[in-house]
Amino acid sequence: MNVAERIFALRSLMKEKGIDAYVVPTADFHQSEYVGEHFKARKYISGFSGSYGTVVVTKDDGGLWTDGRYFFQAENELKDSGLRLMKMFVGDTPSITEYLCDRVPKGGTVAFDGRVLSMGEGQEYEEVLSKKKIRIHYSIDLVDDIWEDRPPLSDKPAxxxxxxxxxxxxxxxxxxxxxxxxxxxxxxxxxxxxxxxxxxxxxxxxxxxxxxxxxxxxxxxxxxxxxxxxxxxxxxxxxxxxxxxxxxxxxxxxxxxxxxxxxxxxxxxxxxxxxxxxxxxxxxxxxxxxxNPTILMKAMKNEVELENIRKAHIKDGVAVTKFMHWIKTRYDKETITELSSAARLTEFRAAQEGYIRDSFEPLCAFADHGAMMHYSPCEETDVPLSSGAFFLNDTGGGYYEGSTDITRTFVLGSVDAQMKRYFTAVVRAMMRLSRARFLYGCYGYNLDVLARGPIWDLDLDYQCGTGHGVGYLANVHEPPTGFRWYVVPSKNEHHQLEEGMVITDEPGIYEDGQFGIRIENEFVVKKGVKNKYGQFMYFETITFAPIDLDGIDPEEMSRDEREWLNHYHEQVYEKIGPRLTEEEREWLKEYTRPI
Structure with a gap:
């Protein structure tokens, strides 16, 4: 069946069971960020393959709710499905509960598989729909009834x-x-x-x-x-x-x-x-x-975990540096696309001892694709790399020693002065947060302005958080803390910064239809000096890979910013250089030179 036929079959079942609206979220039974093939019911019923979205089907209407990361992708993938794109947080787009109240008659029935809906969402449905005396049926999986070749639950060994x-x-x-x-x-x-x-x-x-x-x-x-x-x-x-x-x-x-x-x-x-x-x-x-008590416990890494994580980042830095050398020296000599580059980076990681798998779906975005913050290439959107543009790659590796998350934006050929100015601002933003000294008790939202400052100075912003916790061979996006200037309760990032937390620092600039720039390092929260003012804290950078000097305008940087970058690149060369071939090492010397 094609998507339209699946929705027709779903509506037939709804009619048979007296259901006025059926909700299909993007989730497994555990509210996981990524899900196995068995749980991709929303993708099956709608054709939309993005990682975030909820489908609602009524007797004569239906829509997909997703956010700005996926508007372009969803518009294409929903064609001929009969579902409308409902752009979350844009204009007068109704929320799902508002839509249900409008479309479901008083005394009607809304149904879903309660195992794939979060407790909070279910409670919200209860509260809002009860005002219209709409009943909830939470123990029915209609998609399963029409998905004939549904993949089974994983049986892979632990x-x-x-x-x-x-x-x-x-x-x-x-x-x-x-x-x-x-x-x-x-x-x-x-x-x-x-x-x-x-x-x-x-x-x-x-x-x-x-x-x-x-x-x-x-x-x-x-x-x-x-x-x-x-x-x-x-x-x-x-x-x-x-x-x-x-x-x-x-x-x-x-x-x-x-x-x-x-x-x-x-x-x-x-x-x-x-x-x-x-x-x-x-x-x-x-x-x-x-x-869960385990959330804070696992976020505060112990010394064994931290030593392992540092080792994982050296391995990952080797892979990313080899990848950068490969891209920068070959993109104009052979055909390299977003997809083939992602596969090549995975190969560089897989060559490292202890590699298990990538830690999240590779986000390799060339030119205007980089303006979509969480763009991930597919066969339909894949493009070759060429000169005169940025190539943004946000990727990570999972090793026995821990998980990594790193973003580098490469300059291919030459770019104009404004692009360099923006690139330099992003680098300055990343380093300003990484250099922070602060008193114990600070939250991520106390420090977020440090990263946004150089970008706000340009009257620009990025519409996402600046950073997130990283799990140890687990979820790469790990609560309970992160960096953003406002509080989002659903992100569960509202805990003060504690010693041993591993967090990303990834500001960016995204110009629609033109380019995206993001530079990301990880750091560990550490205790510093304790005196009459209290316990001071600082960040230890643990990511080591070159930041593309072809995008830097030194005139846009202060002396201490240049000194920080020079010192950082000195460490990159010392830690990564000995693990490269002679050709790669000579190239790295040039790309870690003092400015």
Whole structure:
């Protein structure tokens, strides 16, 4: 069936079951950023392949809600689908709940699979739709009924993350979580987010795109843990460790019925930002809502993790530097496209010891494609690289020693003075934040202006955050902190900066229809001097790869900014140079020269 035929089949089922509107989000059962093929129901029903969006189908209408990152892509992919593009946060575009209230009659029915809708979204639907006496049916997966060749759930094996990588045993982590449970007065704690379960039990898997995580849920009690997972994925090493820590394995989907049997007189701790609506609705006992304790614990990396992460960044720096050399010396001699360049960078990473996979979908954007902040090339949009433009590449690698996230914008050929001015402003923005000294207690939004300052000075801005936390061989976008000038509760980035956090610093300038520039390094939050004013903090840069000097106008930089860049490039040459070929090393010497 083509997309229009699928929507017709969906409407037929809706009519049969008395459903006025059906909602299809972009999610798995764990609110993961990337999802496995089995969970791509929104893509199946709409044809839209972007990573963010929600489809709503009514009896005679329907739309896809997505944000500005994907307007161009969605317009193309929705052709002939019968679905309208609903541009979120633009003009008078209604929210999904506003649309449902307008399109569904009083007393009508809205349905969805509550396992793929977040708890917060489900509660919002309840609150808004109840005012019009619209019923909610949350336990029906209509897409599954028409998706004949739906890919099965992943059956790929999991692996144990040894303590030489994790830096802390499962028993120690459980002890810390149980102490937090006591403080909340909870006798049980349901964990539904994959990165939190995997961090707690020191396991990783291969069940979703890019992030090496395992489809699983956990219920932590004071004397045991109930783990819901496909047991066939677990090897003897993992089972050994689970047994030592009194972890009992249950079939993956059994949690929905098991939760209903929880002691009604007990108290359960749940994170409303990290739980799906169906699981929440099955809980029979008193609920305490708070962030999963594991979120802050895993964000504050221990010394073993930090040493490993530094090693991962050296490996990644080698791969990115080799890639930059390859692009800069060959783009005008052979045909290199966005897609082929992304594949080549993956090859450079795969040649590094301990490489597992890329840490997110490569964003390789040439010329005007770079103006779309999260553009990722596909066969339909792929273009060759040529002279006189910027080539933005935002990519990352996953290694046993940790995950990386780096963006470099390369200058191909020569660019005009304004483009250089903008490029230099972005570099200055990145380095200003990385050089920050601040008192303990600051949040990301206290410091964001440091990065935006050089760009705001040009009366420009970038409509996204400046940085995000990075997980250890887990989610590359990791809460609970980040950099943006305003608070977005759904981003869960509202915690003060703590020692050991690993965060990105990635300001940019994006000119529609022309180009995009982004420069991104990662750093570790460190303690500095402590005196009568309090505990001072600073950032240790851990990303090492050249920043393209062909885009720099030294006249736009202050003396201390030039000194910082020169010192940074000196470190790049010292750390990366010895791992390159002689030809690459000579080239690197030129691209790390003092300015």
């Amino acid at each position: 692996f144990f993350l040894e303590e030489k990588y994790s830096g802390e045993s499962t028993s120690s982590k459980l002890m810390r979580v149980r102490k937090a449970m006591e403080e909340y007065g909870a006798d049980s704690h349901i964990i539904a987010s994959l990165d939190d379960v995997c961090w707690l039990l020191n396991v990783r898997g291969d069940d979703i795109d890019f992030f090496p995580l395992l489809l699983s849920y956990a219920i932590v009690k004071q004397d045991r843990v109930e783990l819901y997972v496909d047991a066939s994925k677990l090897d003897d090493r993992i089972l050994d460790e689970l047994n030592k820590n009194h972890v009992t394995v249950h079939p993956y989907n059994d949690i929905y019925e098991d939760v209903k049997k929880m002691d009604a007189s007990g108290t359960v701790l749940i994170d409303p930002m990290k739980m799906n609506y169906a699981l929440y609705k099955n809980i029979p006992c008193k609920i305490v809502e708070a962030a």
